[in-house]
Amino acid sequence: MKKIVRLVVFLALFTIVGFTLYNVFLFKPEVSGLKQLEKLPRSKEVKLYIDPPPRSGEISVIAIQGGKEFTLFKDILRENIHEVSFKVEPRKVGLSDGDAKVVVEIKRFFVLKDRYEVKAKVDTVPPRLKVLFYTSNILQGGSGGVKVNLKEKASLKLEVGDRIFKSYPLSDRVQVILFAVPRNFKGKTVKLVAEDEVGNVSTVLLKVNVRRNRFKTFRIEISKMEESLRAKALEILGYDEAIPLPDLFKKINEDLRRENENQIRKIGQRSVGEKLWQGHFLQLKNSKVISLFGEKRIYTYRGKFVSESVHLGYDLASVRNAPIPASNSGVVVFAGDLGIYGNTVIIDHGFGLMSLYAHLADYDVKEGQKVNKGQIIGFTDTTGLAFGDHLHFGILIQGYEVTPLEWWDPKWIKTRIEPLFQ
Ligand SMILES: [Zn+2]
Structure with missing residues (x-):
């Protein structure tokens, strides 16, 4: 009988010791998200993740400043509670702006305490x-x-x-x-x-x-230009299998256009924080505007809708292979082939402002090269998706196309833009 009692006592002790060690070592919770407590603005939602959560316990988040303690959050924890979220409002609990210490404490298994500490900065004043x-x-x-x-x-x-x-x-x-x-x-x-x-x-x-700006819409029947479009497809895509013209045109006007626009958007992010331009922008000399910014083009094939696009620059026609001046001073950020835009030059003028020149015969500038206002950077042609010899001229701000009209206007520049830089 004594033996059995001893065995029971032994088993009970063994279980308690084993359970304790198991909890102490294997169940020590990891707390992630503590970094959020390093910066405490006027108001902040904080989410902490506890893994593994204790079977039963308690979490407290306390800020210590000037020897005083300020409770930011307190709650009970259970087995299935992995995440606790709470709002920290330093002023409401009495914290002042300045340095503090934040302690996250998890109490579990009656006596065990796990402490996590971070240095915090309290700043409750929004930027003026x-x-x-x-x-x-x-x-x-x-x-x-x-x-x-x-x-x-x-x-x-x-x-x-x-x-x-x-x-x-x-x-x-x-x-x-x-x-x-x-x-x-x-x-x-x-x-x-x-x-x-x-x-x-x-x-x-x-x-x-x-x-309000009124943008015109044009309808273009592409069956009338089957031959020239196929020739363009061959030039731009490098192939022209026996794809029906509407599909071929969709590829160029939608897929390739999107790809080219994305590339332009990316280039547009690379602007320098220095104002490189002076005064208004130059327009191609003796040129006639043949297409405006914002025009919508709807393409049909034998009367059926195929595709549509918006024209994001000005088309300027002059003589064949007309010399193109840099519309303002800046640095060349792109000189190369740009799909539907053909041979293209993009000049960065600083502060997110760029100008774009497309469908060129060739370009006489290199990426990284400084150019002066009026300096010849290339010659007009029909490379890319262009039929008659012309310059497609665009102005970009952080990669978004805008109408160049305002930038060509000395008065607009003087009253709307110059004051920004004075
Ligand atoms: Zn154009």
Whole structure:
């Protein structure tokens, strides 16, 4: 009988010791997401992930500042609770701006405590900013700019519809953003968003008057140009199998166009934070405008809809192989073949602003080369998806095409753009 009691006691002890060791060593929870507690702005949602969660326990998140403790969060934990989320509002719990320490403590198995500690910075003041100048009158498909004075270090961006434009520093505390207005923009405001290093966000809505821009629509029957289109397909794609013309045209006008636009968008991000241009932009000399920015083209084949696209530049026709001047000073960021655009040169003028020259015969410039306003960079031709000899001229802001009309206009530049840089 004694033996049995001893065995039972032994087994019980064994189980308790084993269970304890098992919990202490194998069940020590890992807490991820602690980095979020290093920066504490005015308000923040924090999510911590606990793995494995204790079968039963408690979590507390405490900030320590000036020797005092401030409870940020406290809750019970169970086996299936992996994630805890809570809102931290430093001011509400009595924390002051400055340094602090945050301790996450998990109590489990009655007596065990796991502590995780991070150094934190409390900053509950959103970045202050002052708008020094902005273009309140803008045109659909046109351009605009904002000049902002930031009172502290913060990142700044501008939202125009669903487009986001980054800012470039003009001086220590002054930032400039040039932006491209979407062709269908009908908003009443554009939104400045400043975010400081801790994550406090300030937003300012800027009222804008948007002038409507009317874009024409053209219908083009491609069966009438079957031969020349096939020749173009061969030139651009490098092949022309026995694909029906509508399919072949779709490939060029949609797939290749999208690819080319994406490439332009990417190149558009590579602009330098230095104003390289001076005054207004030059238009091709003695040229006739044969196609405008924003025109919609609907292509049909024997009356049936095939494809559509929007023209994102100005087509300028002059004499055959006319010399093309750089419309303003800058640095060549692209010189090469660009699908439907053929031989293309893109010049960066700084602050996100670029000009694009397409369908060239050849180009006399290299990537990285500085060019001066008026300097000849190439000659017009019909490379890419072009039929008559002409220059396709485009202006880009952070990779988005805008109408060049405003940039050709000295008065517009003087009143809308120059004040951004003074
Ligand atoms: Zn064009």
